[in-house]
Amino acid sequence: MTDESQLNLFDITPFDAPPDPPSFNPELIPTRADIPIPPGTYTSVDELSIPCNQCHRCGLGANRTHAVIGRGNPQAPIMIIGEAPGQTEDETGLPFVGKSGELLEKILASVKLSTEKDVYICNINKCRPPGNRTPTPEEMAACKPYLLEQIRLVNPAIILLTGATAVKGLLKEKRGITKIRGQWFEWEGKLYMPIFHPAYLLRNPSREKGSPKWLMWQDVQTVSAKLAELGLK
Numbered sequence: 001m002t003d004e005s006q007l008n009l010f011d012i013t014p015f016d017a018p019p020d021p022p023s024f025n026p027e028l029i030p031t032r033a034d035i036p037i038p039p040g041t042y043t044s045v046d047e048l049s050i051p052c053n054q055c056h057r058c059g060l061g062a063n064r065t066h067a068v069i070g071r072g073n074p075q076a077p078i079m080i081i082g083e084a085p086g087q088t089e090d091e092t093g094l095p096f097v098g099k100s101g102e103l104l105e106k107i108l109a110s111v112k113l114s115t116e117k118d119v120y121i122c123n124i125n126k127c128r129p130p131g132n133r134t135p136t137p138e139e140m141a142a143c144k145p146y147l148l149e150q151i152r153l154v155n156p157a158i159i160l161l162t163g164a165t166a167v168k169g170l171l172k173e174k175r176g177i178t179k180i181r182g183q184w185f186e187w188e189g190k191l192y193m194p195i196f197h198p199a200y201l202l203r204n205p206s207r208e209k210g211s212p213k214w215l216m217w218q219d220v221q222t223v224s225a226k227l228a229e230l231g232l233k
């Protein structure tokens with residue numbers, strides 16, 4: 001959809017023309033950053049694929065091969081939110097594939113959690129930043145309405161934020177990831193826990209007590225215990 005036709009959606013209907021009957025057409029959702037996406041715009045996470053693949057709310061839309069929406073169970077009790085797609089994700093349209101994704105699956109399996117049943121995985125930004133750079137605050141803000149719709153639709157009890165950028169994208173928290181990982185935060189009735197990004201664990205393979213991998217193991221056990229406490233496991 002061109003910018004002009006997006007703006008035309010907001011033209012005032014002439015008095016002599018009856019308004020169109022209300023009906024949902026995801027292709028007509030405005031995708032410019034200055035046009036809001038109110039809560040309740042979408043009825044399923046799958047619907048987001050259409051507007052996100054047409055979206056130019058930020059500059060990242062210019063170079064994408066695929067917008068990366070999410071994978072896993074759309075009714076899962078746990079949502080994992082990462083930063084933005086990398087090259088393989090951009091090519092496949094799926095988040096957390098490749099080595100980081102493999103490690104994440106192993107971490108979840110270590111406490112008997114699976115992406116088919118227990119987890120829905122997505123990112124703060126749906127399109128790949130050039131050279132895998134960190135998304136800017138403006139790019140994160142432009143994409144946030146889609147993420148808020150995903151959170152509303154999946155309605156997880158627990159949200160895990162992988163890495164510092166995911167934390168900055170959602171929580172008003174300035175402390176670094178090493179200071180806040182493993183801690184529970186509460187916001188809008190949901191429990192949030194920052195955890196290390198799997199890519200960081202790949203760069204720090206030690207399993208010694210106190211190492212990033214060891215700390216991740218503590219965190220994932222805490223998450224598993226909380227899920228059981230909530231009667232969701």
Ligand code: SF4
Pocket residue numbers: 052053055056057058059060061062067125126127139142143
């Ligand atoms: S990153 Fe998000 S806001 Fe930016 S173009 Fe892609 S879908 Fe739109």
